[in-house]
Amino acid sequence: MFDVIIIGAGVSGCAIARELSRKKAGILVLERAEDVCCGTSKANSAIVHAGYDAKHGTLMAKLNVQGSRMMPQLARDLDIHYQVNGSLVVMMSPEDRPALVALYENGIQNGVEGLRILEREELRAMEPNISDDAVAALYAPTGAIICPFGLTFALAENAAKNGVQFQFDRQVTGLNRLEDHWEVITPQQTYAAKVVVNAAGVYSDEIHNMAAPDKMTIKPRRGDYFLLDKTTRGFVKNTVFQLPGKLGKGVLVAPTVHGNTIVGPTAIDLEDKDGTATTREGLEDVRAKCGIAVKGLPLNQTITSFAGLRAHEARHEFFIGEAAPGFVDCAAIESPGLSSAPAIGVMVADIVTNILHLEDNPRFDGTRKGILDPKTLSREEYAALIRENPAYGKVICRCETITEGEILDAIRRVPGARSLDGVKRRTRAGMGRCQGGFCSPRVMEILSRELGIPMSQVTKSGGNSRLILGTNKDSL
């Protein structure tokens, strides 16, 4: 019997797992995908919102501001790429000023620090590529950007270090309330737990509906993006949003912590909860809107496009709390869920601790080292590292200069990479301008060797995503 089973290894589930590992408890995370961070946490804008947007008085607003304040320390403790770059909400028409002021006031009420309205000249000086038609902007100096995979993997690894177990390819298909615990059913195995936490993202309504008396409905709302090459580094310094107004709701243009530029998202309501396919219309929509708040955006530098699904519930609010005895929801975590994750983790862990009366784990170690990036070392240190471990002298991904040493580290960690995408999200191998053209066969070989599986079983992202379907002439 586990004390706690957490369903879902997205940023919410992993943040909860890490917070709970401060306590003495047997904790298991069950994830339907083959790895951590395969749901919405992998496809979003990667912004740590300052917290002016969420409506004052909501749980969303509270957790966003708290999460954003916790992020710098968390990033240091867990060695995560995180950067305070500031954010701008740009107003394109003078008529929209009341909306800009309202946003400012909402932010002040939420307790966001340093908010200011910038007029044209100051705005221009701060962001040279801002549109000539921009009138003013709300500036939030505490707005930040983060690597969403990095955050989620770091939380998971740190939880694992403190005793949390992870099991993958485990889809929860049923929950049974027995006298004093829950039966958690997956096709492979049935588990028992005193408390179940629902952190299943777009599927959190289905899990909720298995356990709670009331019913919840989550609609996936898709967002499409373009990601631009690092040649666009510095195109904008701040995250640039467009104030919804006369010209509609725009898309954001932001730097990523790795020096790319991200452009998007759309907002398209869907039925399919796995519907992360981009569409021509969606991408056209981004293309049409992205040039409003900024000028001269080099969209021809696009290296990839992708889409993520918001877990939208009609009330647009986070649902966190004990929805049935021993069943705790962390549901409908739409944006700003990434920003709020540290605070969500604390809140849910507190609820569970109170239910189970958990004691502190005296051996908790809240630090974690990321995969060593040799590019951050001094020349002498780098040379010494290669002498000690020549795998760090062997470049596998040429675009991002990722070495075999880093890829081996990604595979050997707990929880470690088991697929091409798992390696890619942990190391960035294959994320560069050639998008894995050169390195994927080589990474596949390393995976095959390390995991002891034939090449034909190496996958892109688990399940049936096999990369090789046969050998030459095997059908002739």
Next chain:
Amino acid sequence: MTEYDLVIIGGGPAGLAAAVAARKAGLESILILERDNELGGILNQCIHNGFGLHTFREELTGPEYAGRFREQVQELRIPYKLNTMVLDLAADKTVTAMNGEDGLFCLHPKAVVLAMGCRERPRGALNIPGYRPAGIYTAGTAQRLVNMEGYLPGRNVVILGSGDIGLIMARRMTLEGAKVHVVAELMPYSGGLKRNIVQCLDDYGIPLKLSHTVVDIQGKERVEGVTLARVENGKPVPGTEEHYPCDTLLLSCGLIPENELSRGAGVEINPVTNGPLVSDTLETSIPGVFAAGNVLHVHDLVDYVSQEAAAAGENAARYIRSGGTGTGRAVPVRCDGGVRYTVPASVRLSDLDPEQTVTVRFRVGNVYQNKRILVYAGDAPIYRRKARVLAPGEMETLGLKAKDLLEHPEAEQILVTLEDA
């Protein structure tokens, strides 16, 4: 670390030919840096015939062709380092590189030849909507898996793009037991060589659909099908969609010269070719930095790569010997009439030897028939040649007589253009 007068970045056909030519021109101190575990570049995975007809007057496979140059490099005892990635090139020609044996190291050569080749355009750059399942490969990646490792990435294949690599992979995948259903090409003409369309598609009954593109990819885990549609004025035409069940989509949609190092050094890049702007000596905007092969502009025949690179190697040797670049005025080479670009982009007229030939290579932007290729020095025509067919997939080469150019020392520009024959 031993220093070298000439460092060649990239050990593909361009790098090898540059090294051999520089040594034959009398240069002793040369080093080739190659990131792969063998010399030969992309040719090592091109196991089909058809290389070297111009250079060796026989039909070789890619690895055989590379082998000829590798042997010469070995005979001439030109040193090279494998598994060595050049990480940075500075404006002062400091080369920073890394490998497992030497660790991270710097070299300070007098001259550099850029010979880094090119990479394939990935899906993202093509804006194909849909899921992102396994089974989408660039043709070159599939070529590596099939030809070098013996793996079949898929059994039912659709190919987008009719570049040469895509055409060659259509044949290769068929020979290895896969079914290639169709090759779709966005443009109204193929980007590949005519001979490849005949030998790789027609001979195997594989249809080529011009003015078609992929508008959707189905399959969440592995590709299950793609939808093609006809394209008019750059836009898919509603109602023309055709569905093809398949497990693999190969992309052969163009090559991009690998100029991250060049850009880092501040070398000026031609936005049309994505390669450096060079003079007739193949010298870039940084004196002593030369470029040749696919890093300069995408070639379709490796023989021309070897010729071009040999010139770059000789010129680099001359630069080192004479301690600098010539001082002659650089006359710009312009293009018009459907010519998209020229290499070189300028000629140093007064440095020319009257007996020499100036090689100008170019590509056109569309298919043209019955044209005349004309070159003007200032207003004076100095070269003309009939061309029955000109196509974007075929690079054209002109040999201009220096003597003719030198008759117009005051020319403000040299113009390469097409006129109706």
